[in-house]
Amino acid sequence: MNNLKKYNEIFMKVFSVEEKALEELEYQGIDEWDSVGHMELIAELEDGFDIMMDTDDIIDFSSYKKGIELLKKYEVEV
Amino acid sequence: MSRKFLKGKNAVITGARQGIGRAILEKFAENGADIWACSHNKTEEFETDMAETAAKYGVEIIPVYFDLTNDKEIQKGVKEILSVKKEINVLVNNAGITCRALFQMTPVQKARDVFEVDFFAPYLITQILSKKMLRNKNGASIINIASTAGIDANSGRAAYGSAKAALVCLTRVIAEELGSKGVRANAIAPGIVNTGMLTYDEKMLDELLEESLLKKIGEPEDVADTALFLASDRAAFITGQVIRVDGGLLL
Numbered sequence: 001m002n003n004l005k006k007y008n009e010i011f012m013k014v015f016s017v018e019e020k021a022l023e024e025l026e027y028q029g030i031d032e033w034d035s036v037g038h039m040e041l042i043a044e045l046e047d048g049f050d051i052m053m054d055t056d057d058i059i060d061f062s063s064y065k066k067g068i069e070l071l072k073k074y075e076v077e078v
Numbered sequence: 079m080s081r082k083f084l085k086g087k088n089a090v091i092t093g094a095r096q097g098i099g100r101a102i103l104e105k106f107a108e109n110g111a112d113i114w115a116c117s118h119n120k121t122e123e124f125e126t127d128m129a130e131t132a133a134k135y136g137v138e139i140i141p142v143y144f145d146l147t148n149d150k151e152i153q154k155g156v157k158e159i160l161s162v163k164k165e166i167n168v169l170v171n172n173a174g175i176t177c178r179a180l181f182q183m184t185p186v187q188k189a190r191d192v193f194e195v196d197f198f199a200p201y202l203i204t205q206i207l208s209k210k211m212l213r214n215k216n217g218a219s220i221i222n223i224a225s226t227a228g229i230d231a232n233s234g235r236a237a238y239g240s241a242k243a244a245l246v247c248l249t250r251v252i253a254e255e256l257g258s259k260g261v262r263a264n265a266i267a268p269g270i271v272n273t274g275m276l277t278y279d280e281k282m283l284d285e286l287l288e289e290s291l292l293k294k295i296g297e298p299e300d301v302a303d304t305a306l307f308l309a310s311d312r313a314a315f316i317t318g319q320v321i322r323v324d325g326g327l328l329l
Contacts, residue, residue, distance in 0.1 A: 035255070036258065039208070039212055047210075052160075055205070
């Protein structure tokens with residue numbers, strides 16, 4: 001599975017959203033992406049890409065698009 | 079054969095080498111839990127102790143070593159725990175250091191040192207591990223070993239008591255924030271317990287015991303029994319609580 005597919009599937013699984021909605025997805029933009037949902041998302045991403053994110057990056061992870069940018073720090077090209 | 083209350087559960091215990099942490103480890107192993115036993119230094123004695131305890135109860139015990147005063151080391155140690163692809167069902171933040179000095183005799187740096195181990199280390203460990211716990215199908219239990227010093231105002235406990243009070247507050251906040259996902263968080267507040275951290279002189283100890291209801295000092299196993307209960311499904315409806323295990327001090 002390529003990284004984009006994996007990244008998308010994690011979002012779809014955690015937030016029960018369709019792929020077409022991902023591009024515009026933002027933190028607290030939907031009910032499911034609340035603070036607890038955020039931690040679930042991070043845990044899935046850490047597991048999926050075998051990384052451990054810094055707290056500052058977890059805080060900065062404000063949208064689907066921002067996440068792609070942040071993952072580069074961990075040598076994950078989405 | 080007695081029932082094993084933690085059969086099928088995996089637990090992380092910090093400060094597992096001695097005192098209350100070692101008693102909790104024994105109790106959890108006896109009750110069927112697989113354990114990550116966290117300690118500061120790798121020694122042959124500890125490795126042997128863990129291997130023998132694992133064999134005695136037929137469980138898996140994995141020693142993990144990291145320094146609680148160093149965030150990078152904590153992250154490395156926790157990553158080692160996470161590299162084992164098993165659910166983490168129980169986290170016991172037990173490791174701590176003590177300090178007995180009057181407020182005016184406690185430099186800020188000393189207070190910072192105590193907070194580093196007694197508050198910030200469990201804060202960071204829980205922050206990382208709870209992300210994984212949130213995804214458990216059947217929830218998880220976080221147990222913070224606080225102290226009656228974090229509830230009562232004891233002379234000489236400015237640094238230690240304040241750090242433990244902060245830990246109590248953190249416990250409640252975690253319970254509030256993670257409860258909806260089935261993660262419970264409780265604190266145990268031991269009173270006078272027979273460990274290497276006992277810092278009372280004989281006269282002070284006699285006075286305290288005289289005022290306590292049970293007139294005796296507690297054993298690490300008394301705290302371990304409470305931790306076992308909180309870790310088990312028997313405590314499935316208990317969260318956000320601070321349970322005193324103190325023989326009836328200051329009632």
